[in-house]
Structures are given as C-alpha cells and as structure tokens.
Amino acid sequence: MKNRSRLxxxxxxxxLSPGEAAAFxxxxxxxxxxxxxxVGVGLAPAFPALERVGQGIAGTRILLAAQDVHPEAKGAxxxxxxxxxLKDLGVTHALVGHSERRRFRAEGEAVLAKKMSRLAExxxxxxxxxxxxxxxxxxxxxxxxxxxxxxxxxxxxxxxPGLVLAYEPVWAIGTGRAATPGMAAEAHAAIRSLLSxxxxxxxxxxxxxxxxxxxxxxxxxxxxxxxxxxxxxxxGASLDPAGFAAIARAAA
Ligand code: PEP
Numbered sequence: 001m002k003n004r005s006r007l008x009x010x011x012x013x014x015x016l017s018p019g020e021a022a023a024f025x026x027x028x029x030x031x032x033x034x035x036x037x038x039v040g041v042g043l044a045p046a047f048p049a050l051e052r053v054g055q056g057i058a059g060t061r062i063l064l065a066a067q068d069v070h071p072e073a074k075g076a077x078x079x080x081x082x083x084x085x086l087k088d089l090g091v092t093h094a095l096v097g098h099s100e101r102r103r104f105r106a107e108g109e110a111v112l113a114k115k116m117s118r119l120a121e122x123x124x125x126x127x128x129x130x131x132x133x134x135x136x137x138x139x140x141x142x143x144x145x146x147x148x149x150x151x152x153x154x155x156x157x158x159x160x161p162g163l164v165l166a167y168e169p170v171w172a173i174g175t176g177r178a179a180t181p182g183m184a185a186e187a188h189a190a191i192r193s194l195l196s197x198x199x200x201x202x203x204x205x206x207x208x209x210x211x212x213x214x215x216x217x218x219x220x221x222x223x224x225x226x227x228x229x230x231x232x233x234x235x236g237a238s239l240d241p242a243g244f245a246a247i248a249r250a251a252a
Contacts, residue, residue: 006081006209006224006251007164009038009065009127010238011212012094014046021049024241025056031245032060036252039231042093043238048083054090054234065093065127067220068101071114073121083122094119095233096126097152099170109152116152116160125162127233128152129212130191134171141192150194159199165209166233167191172213176234184211188228217243220250 017026025043035041042063045053054064070080084092096119097112116126130149132142146167153159167187172179179187188209195204211223212233223229231251238244 001207002227004206004230005038005040007042007208007210008244008248008251009042009044009093009210009231009233010244011044011067011098011233011235012046012049012126012239013067013100013235015239016045016049018052019048021045022052023246024054024239025053027241028062028245029056029060031241032062035245035248037061039248039251041248044093044095045213050086050089050091058090063093064089064208065095066091067095069094069096069115069119069124071111071118073118083118083124087122087124091124093125093127093164095129095166095174097129097149099131099168099173101131103170106145109149109154113152113154113156116156120160123161125165126160127164127210129166129168129175129233131168131170131187131213137169137171142187144195146187146191147194150191150198153198157199159195159203159207163207165191165195165214167209168212168233176214178214178216178223179211181223181229184223185226185228188226192228209218215247215248217250220247224251 042065044065066086069083096115101107119126132145136145208230210231210233211229214233215232216237
C-alpha cells in the first residue's frame with residue numbers, strides 16, 4: 001500500500017497576465033467543491049501574476065507555486081527573483097529544472113542544486129523536473145539521463161523538505177504526444193529506485209513523483225490509473241479552469 005497523496009500542479013509558463021490569471025482563479029474557485037479533497041492542487045503562474053493569484057486563492061487549499069527561483073539569495077542580479085521574495089508572496093513551491101529552462105537557459109545540475117538550497121533556506125519546496133529527450137530515449141539512455149539529472153542531490157543527505165519530483169519526458173511536453181501510462185510508470189519506478197539508492201527505501205517511497213507531458217482531461221484517467229504516478233504537472237491543459245479541474249478529479 002502506498003501512503004502518498006496525489007497532487008496536480010498547473011504550469012502556466014509565459015501565459016496569463018495578472019488580469020487573466022485573476023479571471024482564471026475566479027472560474028477555478030467554482031470548481032473547487034467538485035475536486036476530491038485528497039488531491040492537492042497547485043498553480044504556477046508567471047512571476048507578475050503571483051500576487052493576484054495568491055490573493056485570489058487566499059483561504060482555499062490551492063497551493064501557490066513559482067516557475068523558477070534564482071540560485072543566489074540576493075544581490076546584483078538584474079531581472080531576477082529570489083526565494084525570499086517568493087516566500088513573501090505566499091509561494092510554497094517552485095519548479096526547478098523544467099526542461100525549457102534546461103534547454104533555453106542552459107541550466108545544469110550545479111545551478112539547480114543551488115536553487116534547491118535557496119528554497120530550503122526560505123522554507124519552500126522544490127518540484128524538481130527530470131526527463132529525457134526523444135534522441136536520448138531512442139538511444140536507450142533514459143535511465144542514465146535521469147540518474148545524471150538526480151546528481152543535483154549529490155551531497156544532500158536526505159530529501160529536501162517537501163520535495164516533489166516531476167518526470168517530464170521532453171518529447172511529450174507541449175507536443176500532444178503523452179507518454180503511455182506504461183512508459184511513464186516505468187520511468188517513475190526507475191526514478192524511485194534511484195532515489196532509494198540515494199536516501200533509502202522508506203524515504204523514496206514517501207516522495208511524490210508527478211508525470212508531465214501533454215496531460216489532458218482526456219488522457220488523465222488512464223495515466224493516473226498507474227499507481228506509480230502521484231499526480232501531474234500540467235502545462236497547456238492547465239490554462240482552462242474546467243479542464244484543469246477535470247484533470248484534478250481524474251487524479252483521485
Ligand atoms: C510542462 O510544461 O510542464 C508540461 C507538462 O506541458 P504540457 O502539459 O503542455 O505538455
């Protein structure tokens with residue numbers, strides 16, 4: 001029997017202005033009574049919308065997540081946002097290592113490890129994203145890639161407080177081509193076994209691993225039927241309040 005609860009987080013990427021985000025929250029709040037209480041729900045707006053979303057979800061059980069955080073605590077880093085600033089806005093979680101940042105910002109494990117340290121210092125939880133490209137999968141490298149990405153935890157003796165993992169195969173993100181439930185479950189099991197080797201079976205068994213990559217209201221139930229999947233990190237389909245609510249219901 002697993003003892004992990006399920007969680008769905010909407011990653012809005014560079015979508016929804018503060019005004020649009022507030023309208024989303026108004027609509028999504030109507031859906032809340034229909035959502036299973038056992039499924040955690042989080043929203044990850046772009047930085048400018050965090051405050052409005054935070055105000056809109058105040059008093060609800062919706063978690064506020066950021067899409068990124070800077071690896072340094074403060075200083076002369078024009079245009080950047082620190083963990084303490086996010087904390088002040090009521091943010092509890094931050095994505096770290098999303099493949100779009102690995103790819104477009106060349107973020108590697110060393111900088112991602114620093115981001116997770118800043119989050120831990122500020123009392124926030126990382127949602128650490130891993131996943132292989134199509135080329136890597138076809139070359140039989142999937143597990144090797146996951147292992148390398150998990151080296152961001154080298155020297156970390158226990159899971160950072162609140163840590164959530166997200167398995168997001170790069171080839172499935174925004175492509176409309178989700179992993180099959182079996183493929184996702186296999187990768188999740190591999191990640192859990194790597195985490196077991198790192199921190200022990202009991203600790204690894206308690207960690208939530210979300211699946212991300214073209215999750216929709218149509219395929220969510222079949223993906224979440226896999227016990228290895230503890231929920232989803234949802235991009236495009238999280239921009240529609242009713243659709244995102246349907247995905248959360250499917251995670252029950
Ligand atoms: C994501 O960006 O984390 C993601 C999974 O996107 P999408 O659901 O659009 O594939």
